[in-house]
Amino acid sequence: MFEPIERVPGDAILGLIQQFKDDPNPQKVDLGVGVYRDEDGVTPIMGAVKAAEKQLIDDEATKAYIGSHGDPQYGEHVLKMVFGAESAVLADKRASATQAPGGTGALRLAADFIASQLPGKSIWLSDPTWPNHLGVFSAAGLEIQRYPYVDAQNRLDFDGMLAALENIPKGDVVVLHACCHNPTGFDLSADQWQTVLKVLKDRELLPLVDFAYQGFGNGIDEDAYGPRLLAENLDEVLITQSCSKNFGIYRERTGCFIAVARDTEQMENVRSQLAITARENYSNPPAHGSAIVATIFNSDALYQQWHDELKTMRTRINDLRKKFVAGLEPHGLADRFAYVAEQRGMFSYTGLTEDQVKTLRDEHSIYMVGSGRANVAGLNDANMEYVCNAIASVVK
Structure with a gap:
C-alpha cells in the first residue's frame, strides 16, 4: 500500500x-x-522559569487533563498580557482564550475555525510571511491570497499593502503581525495601525493577528498596540499568541487562540465551537508550559x-x-x-x-x-x- x-x-x-x-x-x-x-x-x-518549575515540582497535585480550553488561570493571564489589565474588552467579557499547543497550534485552531465556521472566506498573508503560515492554512483547506509587505528596495511597502487591503473582498480574513514581523522585522507604526484599522472597518475584513513575539520589540505594552487598537474598535478580531519566545519555553508548546466578539453572548457561541475544534484536533493542550506562565504571573x-x-x-x-x-x-x-x-x-x-x-x-x-x-x-x-x-x- x-x-x-x-x-x-x-x-x-x-x-x-x-x-x-x-x-x-x-x-x-x-x-x-x-x-x-x-x-x-x-x-x-530563564531564571524565573527555573524558579517556577521548582515550585511546580513541590506544589503540583495532579496530571489530569486540563480541558479543551486549557488552564483557566493561564488564559486569564494571557488575556491581561495581550489587552492590558484595565482593558474595556476584558471588562465587557468580549474575549475568549483557548490554550493551544504553541503559537503554531493556535494558528491551526484558527484555520480550522475559519474553515468550518466561515466557509468560502479567503485568507490574506503578507508577502513575505512566516513560511509555515502557508502550510498551516493550506492544510486546513483555506484559499490563500497575498498582499505586498516589502518593496524592491527591501523597505516596508506600506502603500502597496494598503492598496491591496482596500481591494480585498468584504468578509475575507487578513493575517497581520502584531510586532517583530517574521521574517522581515519591519513593524507598523502607530499611525499605520490606525490607517489599517480604517481599511478593515471600511472593507468589513476580519483580522487574524499573529502575536508570537510580545516583549521582543519595544516592550510588553508597546508591542500590543496593534491588537489592542483593533480589539477596542472592531466587533470581531482573532489573535494567535505564543509564550514560546518571551518565556523561552519553546519545547513546552504554550500558545493561545483568542477570539474577540461583539458581545458576551456572541463570544460564548464562538467559544463553544472552539472547544469542539480543539477536541477534534488535539483534545487537550499540554499543561506544563501554561503552569509555568501562570506560576510566574501569580508571583510578584x-x-x-x-x-x-x-x-x-x-x-x-x-x-x-x-x-x-x-x-x-x-x-x-x-x-x-x-x-x-x-x-x-x-x-x-x-x-x-x-x-x-x-x-x-x-x-x-x-x-x-x-x-x-x-x-x-x-x-x-x-x-x-x-x-x-x-x-x-x-x-x-
Missing part, C-alpha cells in the same frame, strides 16, 4: 540545522534557527524577574542590530543595511539573494535560510566582525 508514496524534501530550516551540526568549521555561525541565543550562543532557561517577585530578563534579551537584540550596521561601516555598507537597526525582533530580512546566502554557507559556514532571513540573536561579539566581513565579501 505504501508503494505510491513519494519522498518529499524535508523542512528547509530543520535541514539547515543538520547542515550546521555537520559542519566542522570552528567559525561556523547559525543565523537560521528561530530561537533566542545569549552571548555564548546558548538558548538559556517572579513576574518582575521575568520582566527584567525579557528586557535584557530585547535590549541585547536591539544592540546587536546597531553593532551589525556599525560593523559594515568600514566596508561602505552601513547605509545599505541601515534598515537592520530599525527592524525589531529576532529576525531581519537582510535583502541578501539566494546565491549570496549559498556563498555565505559554502565559503564561510554562515547559515541562514535562502530568503535571506537572519536570526539576529545568533550574532555575538565574538562572531560579529567575521560575519560582517563575510557579508561584505559576498555583496561586493
Whole structure:
C-alpha cells in the first residue's frame, strides 16, 4: 500500500540545522534557527522559569487533563498580557482564550475555525510571511491570497499593502503581525495601525493577528498596540499568541487562540465551537508550559524577574542590530543595511539573494535560510566582525 508514496524534501530550516551540526568549521555561525541565543550562543532557561518549575515540582497535585480550553488561570493571564489589565474588552467579557499547543497550534485552531465556521472566506498573508503560515492554512483547506509587505528596495511597502487591503473582498480574513514581523522585522507604526484599522472597518475584513513575539520589540505594552487598537474598535478580531519566545519555553508548546466578539453572548457561541475544534484536533493542550506562565504571573517577585530578563534579551537584540550596521561601516555598507537597526525582533530580512546566502554557507559556514532571513540573536561579539566581513565579501 505504501508503494505510491513519494519522498518529499524535508523542512528547509530543520535541514539547515543538520547542515550546521555537520559542519566542522570552528567559525561556523547559525543565523537560521528561530530561537533566542545569549552571548555564548546558548538558548538559556530563564531564571524565573527555573524558579517556577521548582515550585511546580513541590506544589503540583495532579496530571489530569486540563480541558479543551486549557488552564483557566493561564488564559486569564494571557488575556491581561495581550489587552492590558484595565482593558474595556476584558471588562465587557468580549474575549475568549483557548490554550493551544504553541503559537503554531493556535494558528491551526484558527484555520480550522475559519474553515468550518466561515466557509468560502479567503485568507490574506503578507508577502513575505512566516513560511509555515502557508502550510498551516493550506492544510486546513483555506484559499490563500497575498498582499505586498516589502518593496524592491527591501523597505516596508506600506502603500502597496494598503492598496491591496482596500481591494480585498468584504468578509475575507487578513493575517497581520502584531510586532517583530517574521521574517522581515519591519513593524507598523502607530499611525499605520490606525490607517489599517480604517481599511478593515471600511472593507468589513476580519483580522487574524499573529502575536508570537510580545516583549521582543519595544516592550510588553508597546508591542500590543496593534491588537489592542483593533480589539477596542472592531466587533470581531482573532489573535494567535505564543509564550514560546518571551518565556523561552519553546519545547513546552504554550500558545493561545483568542477570539474577540461583539458581545458576551456572541463570544460564548464562538467559544463553544472552539472547544469542539480543539477536541477534534488535539483534545487537550499540554499543561506544563501554561503552569509555568501562570506560576510566574501569580508571583510578584517572579513576574518582575521575568520582566527584567525579557528586557535584557530585547535590549541585547536591539544592540546587536546597531553593532551589525556599525560593523559594515568600514566596508561602505552601513547605509545599505541601515534598515537592520530599525527592524525589531529576532529576525531581519537582510535583502541578501539566494546565491549570496549559498556563498555565505559554502565559503564561510554562515547559515541562514535562502530568503535571506537572519536570526539576529545568533550574532555575538565574538562572531560579529567575521560575519560582517563575510557579508561584505559576498555583496561586493
